[in-house]
Amino acid sequence: MSARDAIEVARTALLAVAPDLAGERIAPDAPFRDQFDFDSMDFMHFVAGLAKATGIDIPERDYPRLQSLADCARYLHERGWR
Amino acid sequence: MPALGADMEAGTLVEWLKRPGERIARGDAVAVVETQKGAIEIESFQPGVLREIRVETGARVPVGEVLALIDGEAGAAAAAPVHATAEAPARAIAAAPPPRPGAAAEPEPEPVVLSGQRRVPISPLARRLAEERGIDVATLQPGADGTIGLAEVEAARAALAPAGAPAARAAGERGLDLAAMRRAIAAAMARSHREIPHYFVSSTLDLAPLLAWLERTNATRAPPGRLLYLVPLLKAVARAMASAPELNGHYEADVFTPSAAVHMGVAIAMRGGGLIAPAIHDVDRLDLDTLMAKLDDLVLRVRGGRLRSSELADPTVTVSNLGEHTADAILPVIYPPQVAIVGCGQIVPRPWVSDGGLVVRPTMTITVGGDHRVSDGRSAAKFLARVEALLKTPEAL
Amino acid sequence: MSATRRITYREAVREALREALLRDPRVFLMGEDVGRYGGSYACSSGLLAEFGEERIRDTPLSESGFVGAGIGAAIGGMRPIVEVMTVNFSLLALDQIVNNAATVRHMSGGQIAVPVVIRMATGAGRQLAAQHSHSLECWYAHVPGIRAVAPATVADARGMLWTALQEPNPVVIFEHATLYNDEGEVPGEGELAVDIDRAAVRRAGDDLSLITYGGSLKKALAAADALAGERIGCEVIDLRTLRPLDEETILASVRRTHRALIVDEGWRSGSLAGEIAARIAEEAFFDLDAPVRRVCSAEVPIPYPRHLEEAATPQVDGIVAAARGLVRR
Numbered sequence: 001m002s003a004r005d006a007i008e009v010a011r012t013a014l015l016a017v018a019p020d021l022a023g024e025r026i027a028p029d030a031p032f033r034d035q036f037d038f039d040s041m042d043f044m045h046f047v048a049g050l051a052k053a054t055g056i057d058i059p060e061r062d063y064p065r066l067q068s069l070a071d072c073a074r075y076l077h078e079r080g081w082r
Numbered sequence: 083m084p085a086l087g088a089d090m091e092a093g094t095l096v097e098w099l100k101r102p103g104e105r106i107a108r109g110d111a112v113a114v115v116e117t118q119k120g121a122i123e124i125e126s127f128q129p130g131v132l133r134e135i136r137v138e139t140g141a142r143v144p145v146g147e148v149l150a151l152i153d154g155e156a157g158a159a160a161a162a163p164v165h166a167t168a169e170a171p172a173r174a175i176a177a178a179p180p181p182r183p184g185a186a187a188e189p190e191p192e193p194v195v196l197s198g199q200r201r202v203p204i205s206p207l208a209r210r211l212a213e214e215r216g217i218d219v220a221t222l223q224p225g226a227d228g229t230i231g232l233a234e235v236e237a238a239r240a241a242l243a244p245a246g247a248p249a250a251r252a253a254g255e256r257g258l259d260l261a262a263m264r265r266a267i268a269a270a271m272a273r274s275h276r277e278i279p280h281y282f283v284s285s286t287l288d289l290a291p292l293l294a295w296l297e298r299t300n301a302t303r304a305p306p307g308r309l310l311y312l313v314p315l316l317k318a319v320a321r322a323m324a325s326a327p328e329l330n331g332h333y334e335a336d337v338f339t340p341s342a343a344v345h346m347g348v349a350i351a352m353r354g355g356g357l358i359a360p361a362i363h364d365v366d367r368l369d370l371d372t373l374m375a376k377l378d379d380l381v382l383r384v385r386g387g388r389l390r391s392s393e394l395a396d397p398t399v400t401v402s403n404l405g406e407h408t409a410d411a412i413l414p415v416i417y418p419p420q421v422a423i424v425g426c427g428q429i430v431p432r433p434w435v436s437d438g439g440l441v442v443r444p445t446m447t448i449t450v451g452g453d454h455r456v457s458d459g460r461s462a463a464k465f466l467a468r469v470e471a472l473l474k475t476p477e478a479l
Numbered sequence: 480m481s482a483t484r485r486i487t488y489r490e491a492v493r494e495a496l497r498e499a500l501l502r503d504p505r506v507f508l509m510g511e512d513v514g515r516y517g518g519s520y521a522c523s524s525g526l527l528a529e530f531g532e533e534r535i536r537d538t539p540l541s542e543s544g545f546v547g548a549g550i551g552a553a554i555g556g557m558r559p560i561v562e563v564m565t566v567n568f569s570l571l572a573l574d575q576i577v578n579n580a581a582t583v584r585h586m587s588g589g590q591i592a593v594p595v596v597i598r599m600a601t602g603a604g605r606q607l608a609a610q611h612s613h614s615l616e617c618w619y620a621h622v623p624g625i626r627a628v629a630p631a632t633v634a635d636a637r638g639m640l641w642t643a644l645q646e647p648n649p650v651v652i653f654e655h656a657t658l659y660n661d662e663g664e665v666p667g668e669g670e671l672a673v674d675i676d677r678a679a680v681r682r683a684g685d686d687l688s689l690i691t692y693g694g695s696l697k698k699a700l701a702a703a704d705a706l707a708g709e710r711i712g713c714e715v716i717d718l719r720t721l722r723p724l725d726e727e728t729i730l731a732s733v734r735r736t737h738r739a740l741i742v743d744e745g746w747r748s749g750s751l752a753g754e755i756a757a758r759i760a761e762e763a764f765f766d767l768d769a770p771v772r773r774v775c776s777a778e779v780p781i782p783y784p785r786h787l788e789e790a791a792t793p794q795v796d797g798i799v800a801a802a803r804g805l806v807r808r
Contacts, residue, residue: 033407037351039381044308047305205768229807
């Protein structure tokens, strides 16, 4: 697995929640909420999507570690996603 | 054409979802109407067979106009106009007549009669012009002061004029005109500021019990089944309404009508700007998972610009939740004809005195905006105390 | 076009008197203190020196006597101008005006004309208390056989007198006591006489008709200014002639604006405002988008202290508030 793949899976989960972001540039390092309107409901769906796509159980206490695409990639890597 | 909010005067019929001859169940979406709040699905509260469509797509239709006729069940000859007033609070002028089960075989919809004893004042000029222009005065919505004048007739006439722009819009572009939405928000808020003598009462609450309970609950659940803190919060607010009924209901034409049910408007931000507060019905009686599902569905459809007419039928009270990473408190402005609004700030850790010692607790400042024509700060204080008590035992919500 | 001149209402009245005295030898002025004192509002100062005691006649304090003498002189072929100090005092001459001046033409089968002009000050605003401050124009406007006019502008004060003198029937001119020091434009030269038949639209507007006269005109105009800032367009109508009322101008305006607010310093009960409201209801009911409203004086004898006098009479704030109510804002 490359870091690029992890970012891509996170981006796909993000677009599933906010299809209106398709085609827009999403900076990997900037927190989602700094880039677009992203509320707790969106975030919840995003995490659910990410968990489903990767098969990783993501507990609520880890939510703060998933604030940007790069965050997500790091997290998935730590959790041993292949 | 139902009134999808107190300030709506007309809507543009953009799509018929049923064809003449099709069966319609109660609650089926029959048509899509574009309003300042986006595209709304109009539901039928009358089961039967769609007999006749009266309004072409693209037409701008004033509130109260008959859109279509539905033949009632069991071959009853009486045709019921498609309408969505069943869940809406009673108005001084019913926008359309209720179906009359025992009515004879007269297929034409009856002219609307003023409901109740109160006669809506209409100026001589308004009455004359309405007559000259073929506008049924019973379909006119009174102005903010409860009377019908020239302005209301002109608005109805403008609404009757063939619509240009909305009809020309491509179907794929259906959705929101953000400028129009901003104007609608401005109109409602200007009216609120003009007419409602607001008061504000705040409490800062310790949310540690709620958040601890939520963490325990969510830890046992997969991500899609987890609850947002907003859900038990809404439930607590809805249940606490019972302790201050003067905060829940509508104030129209100098009369406050309390509501037994708590239909909670939830202010939802649109991406790209704008705000809409559709209702979740009977929040005080929903279990948390159902409430979560409804909230989820509502947010999704708000973002998609596809709400149902019954959701826009005026909520009885509104909650405006700023959410995470926002600001500490909000002095919310009441959405007429409601008489209260509950504003929730973000959750912030604050120093807190507990058992005489200083601790750090996650806290939230909740502010009630109330209408002095109906209640005083005392009601809001009582209500907030009740919210606090309910949030101490979230498992009981 | 000649340039205009800027003079006071008082100067306009004096010029009009002087013009009348110069143009028509049958004209003479009489009343209390009009000669040596120059008039209680100084409208005739200097005229005694210019025209002499025959034509500027001080009278005893007897309104019934000197108004009656004026009526007799008019019947005899003169063109008398009788000044009564205030409308309150004119009540002593009411018998002469109502029972004689107003009736003689009728009772003589049209044989006897009464071309008398009676001028008097009216209204509150100068802290002269209840016996000098009332607005009783309405009582005269009630009586057939009399023409009642109320010059509210300097130009009308300058121009109405001559026209009134040409009228073969009695004309009562009401000069509001707060107007004498006000300045305004009059034509620099040429004929200054103006009609005494028609109301004037002093300001055009679309949202409501503000109908008023005399001393209330400036308040109505100030209110219209304030309301313009709120995008409420007032059409301000100056009645000018209180009898016969120019119904045509009033109704045309109300039919266009659909709302009428009448400002009248008289008391509301039995007022001229009431008469106008009734005519609007009779003739323009189906054009009304709101009930006709009135701003009148409080139903008390006009008080002496300034704050109470102001509170008792129509003021700009009250007019503005009533107008907002009419347009439902």
